[in-house]
Every structure is written in structure tokens, then in C-alpha cells.
Amino acid sequence: MSQTTSSRILVTGGSRGLGLAICTRLLTEGQEVFTLARSISAEVQKLAASFPGRLHFHPVDLADREAVDGYVKQHPWLMDLDGLVANAALGTDGLLLMTPDAALRKCIEVNLTSTVVLTKTILKGMLQRGGNLVFISSIAAKTALKGLSVYSATKAGLAAFCRTIAKEYGERGIRANCILPGFLDTEMSHGLNDHQRQQIIRRTALRRLGEGDDICGVVSFLLSPAARFITGAEIVVDGGFSI
Ligand code: NAP
Numbered sequence: 001m002s003q004t005t006s007s008r009i010l011v012t013g014g015s016r017g018l019g020l021a022i023c024t025r026l027l028t029e030g031q032e033v034f035t036l037a038r039s040i041s042a043e044v045q046k047l048a049a050s051f052p053g054r055l056h057f058h059p060v061d062l063a064d065r066e067a068v069d070g071y072v073k074q075h076p077w078l079m080d081l082d083g084l085v086a087n088a089a090l091g092t093d094g095l096l097l098m099t100p101d102a103a104l105r106k107c108i109e110v111n112l113t114s115t116v117v118l119t120k121t122i123l124k125g126m127l128q129r130g131g132n133l134v135f136i137s138s139i140a141a142k143t144a145l146k147g148l149s150v151y152s153a154t155k156a157g158l159a160a161f162c163r164t165i166a167k168e169y170g171e172r173g174i175r176a177n178c179i180l181p182g183f184l185d186t187e188m189s190h191g192l193n194d195h196q197r198q199q200i201i202r203r204t205a206l207r208r209l210g211e212g213d214d215i216c217g218v219v220s221f222l223l224s225p226a227a228r229f230i231t232g233a234e235i236v237v238d239g240g241f242s243i
Helices: 017-028 042-050 065-074 076-080 101-126 149-172 194-203 212-223
Strands: 008-012 032-037 055-059 083-086 131-136 174-181 234-237
Touching: 008 017, 008 076, 008 101, 017 032, 017 042, 017 212, 042 055, 065 101, 076 101, 083 101, 083 212, 101 131, 101 149, 131 149, 131 212, 149 174, 149 234, 174 212, 212 234
Parallel strands: 008 032, 008 083, 032 055, 083 131, 131 174, 174 234
Antiparallel strands: none
């Protein structure tokens, strides 16, 4: 188990999938965790009961710009955070010309715009004492995957954002790193049919889809003092899908 310097960490999209795995890992390591999603899940309720007073859930729709602005204004503790794990996202599935504009806009809003707005507020609070930012991007940021054009654009945007934040605020003791997971066996990939799933597994050197636990060790490492000289990095965790 890694020892981390961060003690108050916001994980966006902690209701299920990778976000839930990250929340669980950080709580197990002794951190105080804040998380948000549109609604609380049974898993988060159970986790909160197992770690009394250390997991705080807030319902926010990250696709709703006014709701995000309101959340930032109403929650000054965002300025007291030691860490952010920007994980919430949704996928757009379908060739560009088949995808409604509303779905494309929502994807950009959740995956990119809301992350930028939250990061801006959290960074202000970190200026005096340093902090740690981890952005969950995707191998789709680097690999062309049919049907994921806008999703890929948001994930590449997140990686570029992360790199630039690392450069701009490194001198203030703030580190920013990006993780690029491969396909994970979460709700996001449940739209894949059996044929697509088998194709992905065949292309993956380690011959399986990833799980939340495959990624959260890397999150924990990046938040820990062991990673104190790592910033602006993009770490691919895809079982060898993209090699
Ligand atoms: P997931 O199971 O679909 O979970 C997505 C999380 O984001 C949920 O907690 C969801 O909460 C939250 N979310 C979605 N829309 C939201 C909104 N409008 N407002 C607030 N929260 C919202 O996805 P996952 O697989 O765990 O993905 C986690 C991260 O890994 C994402 O950044 C994803 O891009 C990345 N990733 C995933 C894969 C994959 O194959 N699954 C591959 C590479 C990278 P609610 O729905 O409850 O609001």
C-alpha cells in the first residue's frame, strides 16, 4: 500500500466503475475522499458506511454548466483539497455523422469543460501549499478507434490540458499527471458486442480487458511521495493494447 501525502481528495465520477475503485483504494489508504456523480449508488452508500465520516458524496450533473458553476461557488472546501482525480466521463459511440449534436456537446461538457472548471478552482487553493492532480484520459487519446472521434478528442484535450498545467504550476509544488487506460470491464464498455470484445482481447498483449484495480494502483502511486519528481507524464495502462 502506498503512503500518500494527499489527505483530502476529490474523485469525480465515483458512483461506479473505475471511480468507485479509486475511492475504495484511497479510503483503504487512509484518505478523506469527496466524490460526485449525478446520483448516489448503492455501492457508494455501502462504502460510506464502511468508512464513517471519510467518504462524502455530492450529486452534480457535470453536463449542466450552471450546476457545475453553482457547485464550485457553494463548496469553498474545494480550495482545501490536496488532490483531484478527474475521472468522470461518458462515451459517445457511433460514427461522427450518426451522432446527434446534443450527445457530442454533452460528451465535451462532462469529459472536458467541467474538468477544466473544477481544476481551476482546486488549483487556486493549491497555490500556497502544493497539490496533486491526476487526469484519467484514455488510449483513445493516441489511438484511432472507430466510433470514438469526439470522446477521443476530449481525452486528447485532457492530456494536453494536464501537460500544460504541469508546466504552469510545477514551480508552486503542484504535480499534474495523466493516465491513459485501455479498455476496462466497466459499464462504459458494456455496449461492446461479443465480437468487438474478443477483437480487443486478441489485440491486447495480456489477453484480457482491464479492471478498475489495474488502474487505481497507478493513481495511488501518482498521488504518493514516490512520484514526487513525476509531472506532466502520460502513463499508458492498457495491457499492451496499443503496442
Ligand atoms: P463508467 O463506469 O461509465 O463510470 C463513469 C462515471 O462518471 C460514473 O460515476 C458516472 O456517474 C460519472 N458521470 C458520467 N456522466 C456524468 C455526469 N453528467 N455528471 C456527473 N457524473 C457523471 O466509466 P468508467 O469505465 O469507470 O470510466 C472511468 C474513466 O476511465 C473515464 O474517464 C473513462 O473515459 C476512462 N476510461 C474508461 C475506459 C473503459 O473502457 N471503460 C477506457 C479508457 C478510459 P453517474 O452516471 O452516476 O452520474
